[in-house]
Amino acid sequence: MACQPFVIRTTSYRHFAKRTSRLDCQQRKPRLQHRNACICSQRDEDYSVDVAVIGSGIIGLAISHVLLRLEGHRVALIDASNNLFSGATGAGQGYIWLAHRDPQSPAWELAWRSKELWRELTSPAGPLQDCYWQAKGSVLLATDSAEAEALRARAALLNASGIQAEVLEPAQAVSLEPALRLPSDGAAVLVGSDAQLDGRQAALRLLSECQSLGKKPGNEFHALFGEAVESLCEDSGGRVTGVRTSSGVTVRASRGTVVAAGAWTGRLLSEWLGDERWERAIGPRFGQLLELKPPPGMAELRSGLMESCYAKHYAEPSLARGPRHVPEGGCDITFTATTGAAGELLVGSSREFSGDDPTRLEVSARILERAAQFLPSLEGAAAAAQRAAKAGETQWIGGAVRAGPRPWAARGLPHIGPVEGRRGLYIAAGHEGSGLTLAPVTAEMMLGHLTGTRPSLSAEAIESLRPGRR
């Protein structure tokens, strides 16, 4: 079957709403290369492997890759969609940031280790060398005196932890980033060590690496796309021994079954394990990111830009409420901006628990309105989007909309490890807005759980990520 890349702006949402539906790649018209990656796989009836991985987002791909690199592993990667970018991974901005995290926290330790691993993977000698890794740094932005004070305190904390963070007054920030506007009582902090990569390219490269490694003696790699996992298989002792898919394919996994189904994970586990707590522990937090050509005359961004209040998305109070308890229509917009690999401007982003079309124009218009406060060159685009929204248009046409369900988890920490009381079953999900950052360290941890190797993380960090412990 010949498959071409195709564009469906709302794939992520539709796929979320109807996770078992298959996307028919032959019916879509190819329009733009590399937007989405449509994959068809050949399949036999049943498979016997060492590890079955459910979900081919960046997390499932990284886990498959780390197992195959070790060699002597048979891996099946199973995804409900034919489109590699149907989940959150296709929407990701690709920032690998530490600047907004709290030093000494488990999240910091994870991100730090993951960044080291990304650097190795994307180095000239590494397997993912063409993923546009760029150590561009990030600039955190405070827009009033209270935020500026908090930002200065954060800079001191980062410096004390060995991360160089330079406080910039508004005029200094603008001379560093000429496209920027900051109020006179604001401030900025430059964190030079933050980096950026092309998340979509990384996913594609990981898949092709898995396919090559799968051909090595002792290895096997089976990519089953368009196969929704419907149930778990168990032996008479209650050990999980694999999965069954919507089309009746059975994948037997002798060593373990890993649920890496992003935002879908909570719902799947609550169905499979008959425990509704999972649905409250991991769920979708939809996000929209806009991709556009920089307006004429706008200076190219040298670093990634982020509102300093971004850290609120990882703080306990805003996350203490589960997906069901957030008021309908509550949509947060926090400004971020980066320059992508092809010079495109990526402007974000929204966060909302309601899944009523996260690609809608009203949200795009709000993202642009917020962005224009920091990047005045976007004022025209913001005004045009608002006019279109008032005129009843539903989709932004000034560029491309990327949307996906961030896998939200309580306390802002993913669940990584074995499921208590279910031998053979593991989870790697709940990375919210940090899945691209944390994919390599998640894979390293999962390798440790599956093979008994020790990851380079503290016992405290490993413990804090244990599934269900929050």
Ligand SMILES: Cc1cc2nc3c(=O)[nH]c(=O)nc-3n(C[C@H](O)[C@H](O)[C@H](O)COP(=O)(O)OP(=O)(O)OC[C@H]3O[C@@H](n4cnc5c(N)ncnc54)[C@H](O)[C@@H]3O)c2cc1C
């Ligand atoms: C707008 C936006 C910007 C972001 N920016 C960044 C950033 O700059 N840096 C960063 O680190 N992170 C960022 N993120 C977060 C990051 O994209 C996610 O954390 C990450 O992609 C999650 O990966 P995942 O593999 O867990 O989930 P996903 O990519 O969602 O993959 C889950 C997969 O599971 C599959 N699946 C579901 N149900 C089944 C089933 N029953 N059977 C088989 N398969 C199934 C789905 O089809 C899907 O392919 C951003 C996210 C968004 C939305």
